[in-house]
Amino acid sequence: MENITPLSRTLAAALQDKIDQKTKPPGSLGRLEQIALQAGLIQQTLSPVINKPTIAIFAGDHGIAAEGRVNPYPQAVTAQMVYNFLQGGAAINTLCQQLQVDLVIVDAGVNHSFASHPMLNDCKIAYGTRNYLHEPAMSREQCTEAMDAGAEIVQYIQSQGCNTIGFGEMGIGNTSSASLLMSCFTGLPITDCVGAGTGSSGQQILQKTVLLQEALNRHGVPEHPEQVLATYGGFEIAMLCGAILQAAALNMMVVIDGFIVTAALMAAHRLQPAVTDYCVFAHCSNEKGHLAMLQHLQATPLLHLDMRLGEGTGAAMAMPLIQCAAAFLENMASFEEAQVSDRTS
Template identity: 55%
Template sequence: MPIPQIDSTHDAALSVALDAAINNKTKPLGSLGMLEPLAKQIGLIQQTLAPQLLAPAILVCAGDHGIVAENISAYPQSVTWQMVENFLRQGAAINVFARQNGCALHIVDAGVNHDFGPREGLIDLKVAHGTRNFAWEPAMTMEQCLGAMQHGMALAGSLEGNVLGFGEMGIGNTTAAAAIMHKLTGIAVGDCVGAGTGLAADGIRHKQQVIEAAVARHTAANTALEVLSTFGGFEIAMLVGAMLGAAQRRMVLLIDGFIVSSALLVAARLQPAILDYCVFSHCSDEHGHRRMLQHLAVRPLLQLDLRLGEGTGCALALPLLQAAVNFLCEMATFASAQVSGKIA
């Protein structure tokens, strides 16, 4: 499967023009803080001085993980399919926040260990009924991994709009994400592992030991795709493909928390220019996320101590993207408002 080619958003002339447009608004230089580079980034992505956010959507991919057999989660695996049902009934936090902000929500069965049958509102792209237990064998075959990525690329290519947020659901997926983070960043496992759905200190230590043993078992997994197929989940692989497909279409990529950021680590290894398209919605309260963001040298918009997943951070950050676009397109300049500029 060919990896989509992603162009850098760097455009020297447009960059200068965007800086001038932002700096000439009726405000002191830099006084809108992080909204200013955000407006510039969106302008560069869309290649215009007048960007727009069209039909924003969030993609929530769900999948189960064989690693739950190692007792690494505070919740049973059945919670994955039960929460998918909750999404379909419009009862989860992501439903509330997406609805509040006029954002479309797409729920995907990437590999849940449950048969839903045909369901309105559920996109069935199930690769298998959950991954295998990576404590003992690779989580998926390379064929399954690439298939999940291909599904994600195709899905991103089918959506309308130019803003796509990414969310996930899958009991055990913080363990998969921590293993991916460790392998791709070299950060110690202990600095990647957190409480997930609410483990106590003993549970976190056990989770760390499980990952360390698995990493020692799978020493041959080193490339981004090998790491993804060995330690990842179907929902994570599908998110990797969707991110690559969305960036190829020059969409704004709105990144959620720890698990979604682990998918981005893989995507960025495959196509480093994808980072030009990414807006990081928040810094999760999950232990490793801050280190992950530091590794990527990026700054999140929000710090709300979230650790729910589902794409909730994306939905909450969406109004900030709209504010950035709106001030760039609608705010008066010193000249148009006949306001005196800064004294030289």
């Protein structure tokens, strides 16, 4: 994996001056001004553009689902939802079609054999991870393979002209993995990291918390971030980690979705701290631990819509805001161009 360098601030003053010279009071476009500045720094230009915005969804299954205590939905739903993505029937399909955002679907490790499909990228590492209640979810080699596969997917997407990419996921049981990763990377107790996932009741959340604490008691907190991923992660989460790192290395704008994608980012951040310079945080999920994750990363989300669906839906909703930020920077008249009087002091 390439080394990710912090954003160069060489153009920061010129970008800020261009923003401030637009026909508006200073700072009056709020977060759009911050995104415009970030886009210019990522692309190292005074005229950033958003080309072929894309959402990439990584899907995978989790061995922990066999316990029957972490999710109210059966594991078969992962494959069923992948078919729904391929048929165009999911929320993310609707949003991407409405917003004119490209959509890429990746089988990272679903416990199902899919027939070849033009929309499906087959990167399956295995038919789901192992059960981390008893053994690590995957080997270190499988984790590296998954991260490399995520990087290759992003390289291909970028080669097709995309410079702004958002990420989503699908996997029954993956909020449990994300909760464990969150606990390991933040040091917070697992009770602060476990939420409802796809709709667990109060009793189910309690059972889920007890089970995840058992897993932590068995394996502890591995020292290396990649070993944390291998122990508690999913193939889709490991691929997301590699994909996020590769996108930043390619100087793409990286749009982070909700709880699970942020868990993958936390692993990426431990490996390469500068990765967050390239990230736009789409929204604050209604999943319990997500706000604490964002606070740990010192990140401010663009939206707070009480969403907790996953699939990259929050990232998709943020894409028009990012496009508007680049558009005002390029197309809005300056005081001089519009012959409008600027402030006198």
